[in-house]
Amino acid sequence: MAGGTRELTVDLGERSYPIYIGTGLLAQAGSLFLKHGLPVKSPILLVTDSSVVDLYADKLEESLAAAGYKVTTAVVPSGETSKSLEMLDELIGAGLEAGLDRKSTVIALGGGVVGDLAGFVAASYMRGVRFVQIPTTIQAHDSSVGGKVAVNHRLAKNIIGAFHQPEFVLYDLDTILSLPMREVRAGLSELVKQGLLWDGEFVRWCDEHAEQLLALEPEALGYALYEGCNIKAIVVSKDERENDLRAILNLGHTIGHALEAVAGYGELLHGEAIAIGMVGAARLAAKFGYDERIAEETERLHVKFGLPVRIPSHLDTDEIMSAMMHDKKFAEGKMVFIVPTDIGRVEIRKDVPSSWVKEIVEGLREGTRQA
Ligand SMILES: NC(=O)c1ccc[n+]([C@@H]2O[C@H](COP(=O)([O-])OP(=O)(O)OC[C@H]3O[C@@H](n4cnc5c(N)ncnc54)[C@H](O)[C@@H]3O)[C@@H](O)[C@H]2O)c1
Numbered sequence: 001m002a003g004g005t006r007e008l009t010v011d012l013g014e015r016s017y018p019i020y021i022g023t024g025l026l027a028q029a030g031s032l033f034l035k036h037g038l039p040v041k042s043p044i045l046l047v048t049d050s051s052v053v054d055l056y057a058d059k060l061e062e063s064l065a066a067a068g069y070k071v072t073t074a075v076v077p078s079g080e081t082s083k084s085l086e087m088l089d090e091l092i093g094a095g096l097e098a099g100l101d102r103k104s105t106v107i108a109l110g111g112g113v114v115g116d117l118a119g120f121v122a123a124s125y126m127r128g129v130r131f132v133q134i135p136t137t138i139q140a141h142d143s144s145v146g147g148k149v150a151v152n153h154r155l156a157k158n159i160i161g162a163f164h165q166p167e168f169v170l171y172d173l174d175t176i177l178s179l180p181m182r183e184v185r186a187g188l189s190e191l192v193k194q195g196l197l198w199d200g201e202f203v204r205w206c207d208e209h210a211e212q213l214l215a216l217e218p219e220a221l222g223y224a225l226y227e228g229c230n231i232k233a234i235v236v237s238k239d240e241r242e243n244d245l246r247a248i249l250n251l252g253h254t255i256g257h258a259l260e261a262v263a264g265y266g267e268l269l270h271g272e273a274i275a276i277g278m279v280g281a282a283r284l285a286a287k288f289g290y291d292e293r294i295a296e297e298t299e300r301l302h303v304k305f306g307l308p309v310r311i312p313s314h315l316d317t318d319e320i321m322s323a324m325m326h327d328k329k330f331a332e333g334k335m336v337f338i339v340p341t342d343i344g345r346v347e348i349r350k351d352v353p354s355s356w357v358k359e360i361v362e363g364l365r366e367g368t369r370q371a
Pocket residue numbers: 049050051052055078079080083110111112113114116136137138139140142143144145146147148149158175176177178179180183186187190270271
């Protein structure tokens with residue numbers, strides 16, 4: 001690997017895999033595919049989106065071709081609406097037409113949308129083929145690690161999916177430099193999330209380096225993405241299938257996923273919805289008697305990164321409340337929330353009164369002063 005490349009392991013026994021983080025890595029993809037034993041004789045399906053294809057597909061295709069691979073590239077429209085059953089159907093068709101067999105590999109080149117969608121194609125094509133994650137957004141430090149793959153239903157996010165771990169994750173930090181500013185901010189939301197749920201020191205570091213992160217200063221970005229992937233890898237390694245601990249990665253998602261579905265996929269970016277959801281979760285913490293400064297700090301930090309912290313006024317509270325009932329954590333008639341107990345610590349609460357949640361949603365509406 002190129003000097004300066006960092007490597008982490010997602011420790012899952014026989015399904016363990018590395019995450020390579022560094023610069024100039026797209027050009028090394030072919031040799032890494034060979035190193036990981038991905039068969040040359042079976043065609044590859046490369047899935048990317050309409051914004052990423054012109055930026056990075058050529059470099060990847062060239063590297064794979066030089067290593068002897070035959071690659072067919074399928075391009076989906078960029079944005080959340082591509083995480084759909086219709087697009088899954090299209091891509092399965094593309095795989096069949098390209099002659100993919102059971103030894104083939106599906107590659108995701110793009111952000112979390114492409115990662116989740118291509119991952120679900122890999123999980124379902126012929127009941128499962130190999131999969132490689134090549135993330136190109138900040139957000140995708142989260143989505144490319146851990147094996148959650150899915151498409152959306154109009155009523156609920158990620159409700160049709162699977163757990164399907166990649167062979168490896170190849171994170172070429174050069175790709176991040178072309179991200180639009182709104183996507184940079186949205187991605188930083190989930191990076192800060194990893195600190196809020198696991199590592200208060202990392203939150204303080206993000207706070208102190210906000211300017212460098214927003215400017216995509218390479219050293220700060222490389223360190224932060226490494227830390228974000230590391231936290232994700234630790235949690236996933238302890239509880240791959242979300243029997244318990246892994247649910248903490250869902251901080252902000254009970255409200256956030258509901259907002260995405262009710263607003264219509266793509267109106268609020270995932271990271272934006274989760275930013276609002278994290279402020280909501282922190283306000284819930286105060287209701288459970290935890291320090292009110294947790295909510296104040298959470299909000300201040302998100303404002304510093306230029307993220308939304310209020311629910312758009314046109315979204316209906318009752319619709320948001322009923323969308324939350326479709327949350328995957330909802331069980332035995334109870335709402336479940338990941339609640340911060342300090343900056344860098346959370347607990348899983350299964351005793352959350354829906355009246356409290358409704359009060360918080362109302363209090364978070366645009367134009368409402370803090371309750
Ligand atoms: N599976 C998981 O564990 C997990 C974790 C976090 C998020 N997610 C999912 O990830 C999705 C959000 O991911 P995202 O924020 O990466 O969104 P995205 O994939 O839609 O990418 C954001 C936008 O940036 C563009 N883009 C991507 N890379 C680019 C680049 N390098 N330069 C210029 N433009 C680029 C894309 O075309 C898109 O328009 C959501 O669907 C969310 O549910 C999944």
